[in-house]
Amino acid sequence: MAEREKVLEIRNLSVSFTASSGLVNAIRSVDLDLYRGETLAIVGESGSGKSVTMKAVMGILDKNAVINSGSVNFTYHRGEQVVTTDIVKMEKSDIRRHINGKRIAMVFQDPMTSLDPTMTIGKQIMEGMIWHYDTPKEEAYAKSLQLLEEVGLSEPEKRMKQYPHQLSGGMRQRVVIAIALACDPELLICDEPTTALDVTIQAKIIELIQRIQKERGISVIYITHDLGIVAKVADYVNVMYAGKIVEKGTVDEIYFDPRHPYTWGLLSAMPDLDTDDSRLYTIPGSPPNLKNRIVGDAFAPRNIYALKIDERAEPPMYQISETHFASTWLLDPRAPKVEMPAELKARIARMKKEAE
């Protein structure tokens, strides 16, 4: 394999929000790496800090957010030059000028609200090119037509003149993707790109993003809670819980050899078309309130495998293989040996069999 080129490197990032009721520690010391042309999926429940992490990368955190520590190093090409900048240290106006939309583009969850209802589709696609690159209007128009075709919209000339409300949800999400691609970004962040869409349209949008990624060789970060989508698209998976990454590894390692009890829970809770259990598995309890200071392992109160030490100290990241890490005391050499639940084991065995 050729030398992998790092695109994004997040180290020890912590973000809090000042709320009327006190400080909310939304993400706590997150490390993350992404290489060129690869796909990373971040999974976790709502409120686990997936979106906040990505907003920090884009420099679009809300006004009441405070970055306590850490760095977000983003590497991009400027002509022949390879430039690395720390987004945390950049001025907001510089981020707007050099990063947002130009080199990192984002596809949001709800295509109904992420498009401007008062502007035509064409104008919205051309806006970024004209602003960032001073592209002449004719050139921008031609490129927009090409983009609309690339994302699979028929009659691009007609679409250019239409307004968002004249399109269906799936078509709108395609337009959003076209806008994101307009400035040839090197990193595409998809924040739950299909949650607002139907299953059939979801499959098409996912396949579209996959195809574009392959053609352009860009890196993609998916934020999602659908493990089916993760299985389809991701090379690497990061599992987030209560503002921390608790397990990371290649998609194979996470699905076939999960180590963290939370990942076990997530995988057991997937509705699976083959199982005939009459009840769906749910992880007991609810995520902790991040307003309170978390002592020990945040997942411990919901974890039936929790050890005594989980209440006192936060587990470090244990390395399992070159790419596989998990943060749980169960991996400590002194910990008692705990196997994953039998049902999950059976399911993994079945999944392995299917793959043969």
Added chain:
Amino acid sequence: MAEEKKPLLEVSGLKQYFKINKNFTVRAVDDVDFVIYPGETYGLVGESGSGKSTIGRSVIRLYDPTAGTIKFDGMDISGKLDRKTDEALRTEMQMIFQDPMACLNPRKKVEDIIAQGLDIHHVCKNRQERADRVADILLKVGLAPEHAERYPHQFSGGQRQRVGIARALVMNPKLIIADECISALDVSIQAQVVNLMKDIQKETGTTYLFIAHDLSMVKYISERIGVLHMGHLVETGTTEEIFSNPIHPYTKSLLSAIPIPNPRTEKTRVAMSYNYKEAGVDYNVGKRHLIDGTHYVLATDEELEKWANA
């Protein structure tokens, strides 16, 4: 057995048209037949705009059906309702709505939201009885009786949907229409709500008409499934029949669109696509064909042969 069971809800030839203007009518539901037996869950699936919600709303008579008959518990509820049928319909059929944020009155306490049906139908004789019934129902849906004093905004999404379920249950209905009642919730919460609905069914024997677009959840909760597309019921049968032997290309495309959480097989799988215009299928000329058991497919004779052999 199946022949002896009397259906709770019998819908035949249901049409629901909306006249937009002189020249244009939307045929939201076009000639739909299905039956639901007591104590079972019937899942209606289809993409947005396929008419699933319209069917739910026509059945509970929020709309006046254009044509067709709806029989509920032996009563004909498709024509003009007399006072007695209306009363029975409004108490014995209840609805759970999609968006738990929007379907609860923000200015009312949970107790008053849940007890509204009781008040309107004068079910409770005194305040104490009313409070007791609300407390009972709150416990049943996994909330605490103290929650009765709170307002909707003080709850999380999953808890609010539980309040919505409690409001439907308090009248002891025979049929509950659940219109996309889990699609606005987080996945982990969805599972909790589905489990709750199953538990309640086991306890009270309620019948559900479960409307959703997520086939993997529908599979868990329903005994029988109807697949809707463009206002037509293209395929219906038991969950087993639909999942193991889908005939209609639209059903096949729906099934293949569900991402399977297995990275090794999913990476190379491409979802089947189905385009009504390109497939050359005309739903209006198709007839209902019995495959086996309760499994029906809407098709012409030639189409059926082609699909069955495909």
